[in-house]
Amino acid sequence: TNEPLVLGIETSCDETGIGIVRGSTLLANVISSSMDEHARYGGVVPEVAARAHLEALVPALQAALAEADVTLDELDAIAVTSGPGLSGALMVGVGAAKALAVSLDKPLYAVNHLVGHVGADVLDSPSTGSGTGPLEYPTVALLVSGGHTSLLLVRDLVSDVELLGETIDDAAGEAFDKVARLLGLPYPGGPEIDRVAVGGDPKAIRFPRGLSQQKDMEKHRYDFSFSGLKTAVARWVEQTRDAGDEVPLADVAASFRESVADILITKAIAACHDHGIPRLLLGGGVVANARVRELAAERCAAEGIELRIPPLSLCTDNGAMIAALGAQLIIAGHAPSTLDFGADSTLPA
Numbered sequence: 107t108n109e110p111l112v113l114g115i116e117t118s119c120d121e122t123g124i125g126i127v128r129g130s131t132l133l134a135n136v137i138s139s140s141m142d143e144h145a146r147y148g149g150v151v152p153e154v155a156a157r158a159h160l161e162a163l164v165p166a167l168q169a170a171l172a173e174a175d176v177t178l179d180e181l182d183a184i185a186v187t188s189g190p191g192l193s194g195a196l197m198v199g200v201g202a203a204k205a206l207a208v209s210l211d212k213p214l215y216a217v218n219h220l221v222g223h224v225g226a227d228v229l230d231s232p233s234t235g236s237g238t239g240p241l242e243y244p245t246v247a248l249l250v251s252g253g254h255t256s257l258l259l260v261r262d263l264v265s266d267v268e269l270l271g272e273t274i275d276d277a278a279g280e281a282f283d284k285v286a287r288l289l290g291l292p293y294p295g296g297p298e299i300d301r302v303a304v305g306g307d308p309k310a311i312r313f314p315r316g317l318s319q320q321k322d323m324e325k326h327r328y329d330f331s332f333s334g335l336k337t338a339v340a341r342w343v344e345q346t347r348d349a350g351d352e353v354p355l356a357d358v359a360a361s362f363r364e365s366v367a368d369i370l371i372t373k374a375i376a377a378c379h380d381h382g383i384p385r386l387l388l389g390g391g392v393v394a395n396a397r398v399r400e401l402a403a404e405r406c407a408a409e410g411i412e413l414r415i416p417p418l419s420l421c422t423d424n425g426a427m428i429a430a431l432g433a434q435l436i437i438a439g440h441a442p443s444t445l446d447f448g449a450d451s452t453l454p455a
């Protein structure tokens with residue numbers, strides 16, 4: 107069918123996401139997050155996330171069916187994230203999806219989480235940025251969250267996605283979380299850094315731009331590194347305190363945020379240039395960052411690159427993007443997965 111009714115299940119990290127789409131029309135997007143349970147640990151605890159998925163999945167499914175006003179019987183197919191992600195967390199979603207597929211006798215599509223983030227942009231909710239209308243190819247996609255920092259070259263959503271580069275240590279969101287923690291701010295750190303950075307001077311402190319030196323650019327042109335940046339902030343804060351001075355929180359937050367935004371957007375635009383692609387799609391929770399959005403808009407406008415940013419509810423982890431990708435696979439005539447697939451925590455794009 108041209109407008110398949112697809113249920114999407116996402117459990118790769120700390121969001122239990124259940125989405126329902128009809129073709130590229132979003133019908134339901136229910137998200138239950140275990141973020142609060144991880145707060146006191148300062149980061150996502152895999153075992154805690156897996157248990158939370160187990161509890162939240164069926165209620166989220168029921169809420170999504172009600173929101174979309176459809177029954178399980180009406181579904182044409184089910185799509186589920188099989189990786190990458192936390193393996194215990196993935197297994198909850200994959201197990202549930204297989205049980206549904208077998209009992210309902212519906213086709214099941216195992217999909218890649220990162221490609222799912224790109225799939226979010228085929229949904230007919232209005233993007234911000236300069237891009238309008240449905241997703242076009244080819245596009246470069248920059249996916250930045252607490253779990254991943256990846257640069258993809260998408261020639262075709264369902265058949266040709268190339269991983270250009272990724273972080274070699276911390277994810278960008280993780281860097282925000284760790285720096286917030288060392289500044290005494292709560293988890294998740296991204297929104298806190300954004301809040302504290304208001305009124306700060308982004309040029310006050312020149313923090314390093316990881317993997318951006320000439321010597322790094324051959325081997326790591328599209329890779330990211332944030333652990334050196336985090337260490338640099340820690341050292342700067344420590345030295346300031348040792349000297350008996352007060353830490354200028356707003357300046358540190360603004361300068362740190364500037365460094366992350368600069369690294370991310372510089373590399374994404376380089377990928378667009380190198381491959382002659384006039385389009386950049388952003389995804390993942392870090393896209394909420396005010397400076398990342400601003401710098402992306404500025405630089406894309408200056409370079410004539412179309413910038414696409416799906417609504418935030420589709421940028422953070424969700425089931426609708428997984429359902430949307432499943433629907434595209436069906437429309438393109440792909441065969442469903444055989445039911446013996448596992449949860450692959452390190453699946454490449």
Ligand code: KG4
Pocket residue numbers: 119120121250251252253254278279280282283294295296297300390391392393394395396421422423
């Ligand atoms: O996509 P997401 O919800 O999925 C997970 O990785 O679980 O992303 C969460 C991450 C966290 O690391 C959080 O600190 C970061 O996104 N984040 C932000 C902002 N809002 C959330 N980072 C920077 N600035 C923000 N405003």
Ligand code: ZN
Pocket residue numbers: 219223251253254390422423
């Ligand atoms: Zn994600």
